Amino acid sequence: MGELVAGPDLDAAVAERVMGYLTSERTSKEFGAYKVWWPSTRGHRGRTVPPPYSTSIEAAWTVIEKLRAEGLVYFILAAEPDGTWEVEWTSHGSDHVDPRGIFASGATPAEAICRAAIALAGQALEAAQGASGVDSGHEGSETA
Numbered sequence: 653m654g655e656l657v658a659g660p661d662l663d664a665a666v667a668e669r670v671m672g673y674l675t676s677e678r679t680s681k682e683f684g685a686y687k688v689w690w691p692s693t694r695g696h697r698g699r700t701v702p703p704p705y706s707t708s709i710e711a712a713w714t715v716i717e718k719l720r721a722e723g724l725v726y727f728i729l730a731a732e733p734d735g736t737w738e739v740e741w742t743s744h745g746s747d748h749v750d751p752r753g754i755f756a757s758g759a760t761p762a763e764a765i766c767r768a769a770i771a772l773a774g775q776a777l778e779a780a781q782g783a784s785g786v787d788s789g790h791e792g793s794e795t796a
Contacts, residue, residue, distance in 0.1 A: 656770070658706040658763040664689075666766050667702035669773040670715060705766050712762035715769050724772070729761055737761045739768040 656662040667673035667689055676688045689702045703711040716727060719741065728740040737760060742753040754772045758764035 655767065656706075658758065658760060658766070660701065662706040662763070662766050662770075663702045663704055665770055666705040666715060670769045671702075671705075671718060673702060706758075706763050707760070709760075709762050712765040715765055719769060719772065729764070732757070735759075737764040739764040741768055741772055 656665060668675065671691070673689045673691055675690075677685060678688050679685050703714070705711045705715055720727065724741050728738075730738045730740075732738055736757045738755065738757045739761075740753045740755050754768050754775065756764055756767035756771050758767050
């Protein structure tokens, strides 16, 4: 899968893989088939699109808050000379995160935050699969 750019596909990936949103396919006569999103803590009361994590710094900051609550205590956001933004996540003493850190870049801070969060979620999945003996060569369905 190529790198996702800011927009609905990246927002969907962050909602599912990082923020724990659940989804359901629905169909109506008026709108046809569509997807409903909801936080796992709120039951089936949902919305038709996930929050704009990759285009809103306010929404992206909720990603930072969630990951920091999970023990990712070192977060660096830097503006690069070429106009891009770079994010690094590291964790002190965490056994599920590479101590060298997760790096990602984007055209905006929100996009960089989301790309780093997706990379981190992928690394955590690989670690969990490795610990359980699951073949990490096969990934589940992707939103993008």
